[in-house]
Amino acid sequence: MTTTAPRQNARDVSRAVSIDFDGVGRAFAPERGSGAARPVLRDIDLHVEPGEVVAILGTSGCGKSTLLRITAGLDAASAGRVRIDGSPVSGIDARTAVGFQEPRLLPWRTVHDNVALGLPRGTPRSEGAVRVEKLIDLVGLGEFAGHRPREISGGMAQRASLARALARNPGVLLLDEPFGALDALTRLKMQDLLLDILSAEPTTVLLVTHDVDEALQLADRVVLLARDEGGEPGATIAQLLTVPGARPRDRGSSELAELRASLLDGLGIDRHGDGRQPLASATAPRSL
Amino acid sequence: MTYQSERDERAPGVVSVQGASYDTTEARPGRAFLARGTGRLTSKTWFVLVAGAILPILALTTWTLVSANDLVPSSRLPSPADVWFAGVDLAERGLLASDVAISVQRVLLGFGIGAALGLSVGAIVGLSRIGDILLSPSLAALRAVPSLAWVPLLILWFKIGEDSKVILIAIGAFFPVYTTVSAALRHVDRQLVEAGRAFGLGGPRLFATVQLPAVIPSVISGLRLALAQAWLFLVAAELIASSMGLGFRLVDSQNNGRIDRIFFVIILLAVLGKLSDSLVGLFERWIKRRWT
Structure with missing residues (x-):
């Protein structure tokens, strides 16, 4: 198929x-030596x-x-x-798109640009910007789109991270x-x-x-x-x-x-x- | 006083304010007040500028007094005025402009080449495990070679032209950049890199989006060190074999007993070095504000 x-x-x-x-199943290799996995x-x-x-x-x-x-x-x-x-x-x-335990936002990018990182490659610029704005509004960060990650709280950063994952249009989140x-x-x-x-x-x-x-x-x-x-x-x-x-x-x-x-x-x-x-x-x- | 107790947790008995250490075992409130007072003052721009100028002005005054009273013969210590006129004389003969021009050109060329190579090799070593294994032992050995040891070889290979000097300066500029970039890339937050990968970035795109921006502040620090090295290696190169430039002017003045010119060139080198360093320093501060 x-x-x-x-x-x-x-x-x-x-x-x-x-x-x-x-x-x-998943087995990890032993730390050292030739022990069992x-x-x-x-x-x-x-x-x-x-x-x-x-x-x-x-x-x-x-x-x-x-x-x-x-x-x-x-x-x-x-x-x-x-x-x-x-x-x-x-x-x-x-x-798939991943939302990690930590926000893992790029500190040198604004919230908007961090969310844009999630857009699928080849998204037209204007379409991407609209999508990012929509998602930022959805997670309630509209006012903070231009802020950097260090300027927002942990909860807000996590919301931005969620928006970034959604920007990928994932079939599986x-x-x-x-x-x-x-x-x-x-x-x-x-x-x-x-x-x-x-x-x-x-x-x-x-x-x-x-x-x-x-x-x-x-x-x-x-x-x-x-x-x-x-x-x-x-x-x-x-x-x-x-x-x-x-x-x-x-x-x-x-x-x-x-x-x-x-x-x-x-x-x-x-x-x-x-x-x-x-x-x-x-x-x-x-x-x- | 929370201010006091915070400091105490870190280093018992010692309050450290902007690099200075104060013993807090006696007169705690007074000390704290003093520390806070100087803390405010040392953050004022005018104070920083004035305080920085105190030592040079003091030195200049002492120098003027010593030479005015003939405490040291002028063949050993020319007066500030002599040094100034030596500079004016060099300028009038057109030697000053050409010396500075050629030296700055060599520094910029050598610095540019060395820094570019340092960035690329540092990226290879910092990003790829195999590159690290293959290259870093040899580079560590090359770095251990004293700078002047290259001079005879470079002169034999490239003759006494611009090439040999630019290459020597490039060698000097290469290592600080290479070292800081490779070390910084190795310590880029793994979680950020993984997040980048999870969003479909890889190879050059991952480098440009995550790793390079993450190490930008370190790169700038490396460039600043490299620029200082470049001036160092410039004079080394020009002292040994040249017919122009500030290093050559030093040797030439030594041979002709022009101690006033020697003083002038040394001061000029200090000013040029400080000036270029300050420019990169401004850039560094701007980058750090923007980046972190």
């Missing part, structure tokens, strides 16, 4: 594309529908960022493959803990902003996060990556939950509270709950 699908008119709603993980990820099988928002949860070091980097083509899988819109990823992929470095209140505002952005610029989203609430607020489905203690080395999909309800969701709903409990248990977090036994109590008895 060739991918000459009509993606020229990429600003359509139809630009969102699917992602398939076929037995993806260190597996980080193994046997990741997942199909993501076009336009779906999937959150990847996991403890730090479980390989969730690695999975995202493989999807972006910044890293290569050592087993299996990732397909975007049916065709395998090899190298940096023009159909990859977000690597995009709000992880922000304070709690700004993070909540950014989550709402992301939902607004996605309704204006719909696309498939893979969102790496360590924040259970963020995952439940933003995602259609949540993937929990975890290692199998005592089993094979390397993390794989431990839980795959479908989050009910249309976004934006009530942050205090009881339905979400149950999912949150299940995910926290999966992450090995003691909820200090209301006396209900944790779901994994059979394998991890709580001590007095």
Whole structure:
């Protein structure tokens, strides 16, 4: 199957594309000497529908960022493959755009010029300028287009970074803990902003996060990556939950509270709950 | 006083204000007040200019007094007036203009060639691991060769013409640029480079968009050092083999016992060096404001 699908008119709603993980694994070469390779990820099988928002949860070091980097083509899988819109990823992929944990803006460029960096190559100048302005307005930085990154706050820089990713017109938007470095209140505002952005610029989203609430607020489905203690080395999909309800969701709903409990248990977090036994109590008895 | 305690965290007992260190173990409030006071004064442009001129004026005064009272024979220390008239005399004979012109031309040519080569080689070594492995040991060895050691070889190869001098100056200008550029490129924020790659940039486009702008301030610092080196190597080249230029005027004056001219040329070199350095310094400040 060739991918000459009509993606020229990429600003359509139809630009969102699917992602398939076929037995993806990644092992890193040993630091030194000829020791065995260190597996980080193994046997990741997942199909993501076009336009779906999937959150990847996991403890730090479980390989969730690695999975995202493989999807972006910044890293290569050592087993299996990732397909975007049916065709395998090899190298940096023009159909994806990455929002990093840090804004990673070029300090010598204005916000406007940083966002313009995301435009696909060959975009006509005037068309690009219009698009950049529209995106800057969308993320609420209209007044700051001419500012340099050091002149704006961390949250604003992260919004600029998001606009830069969107400028690429991505079929898949990859977000690597995009709000992880922000304070709690700004993070909540950014989550709402992301939902607004996605309704204006719909696309498939893979969102790496360590924040259970963020995952439940933003995602259609949540993937929990975890290692199998005592089993094979390397993390794989431990839980795959479908989050009910249309976004934006009530942050205090009881339905979400149950999912949150299940995910926290999966992450090995003691909820200090209301006396209900944790779901994994059979394998991890709580001590007095 | 928050001002005080902030400083104390970094270096207990010592407050450092604009390069000067004050012991804070005694009379803390007074010291802090003093430090703050000088801090304000030292940021005033007129103060910087006046304070910078104090030492030269003091030296000139001492010099005038010493020679006016014949404390040192004028064959060893000419009076400031003698030196001034030696300069006027050189100017009237047309020698001053031609000496300065040829020396400046050599400096600019050598500096331009050396800096351009330093930029390109520094880019290769700083950006490519293989370039680093292949080139940097040899370049480190070449840099260790004292500048004057090149002179006999250059004269044999290129004769006593412009080429040999320009090449020597280019060698002098090359290394500061090469060193700063290659080191700066190696330390460009990896995250920025990766972001550039993630947005489809690679090769020359990545270099022009991310790496080169990131090292611009270092490049300017390297150029400034290189310019100073260029003047150094110019005089070295002209002292040894030339028939024109400021270095030649020094040797010529030495042979003719014209100590007044020697003084004049030395002062002229100081002024020219400082002037060119200040020009690059202004450029550097402008770039840093714009870039960071």
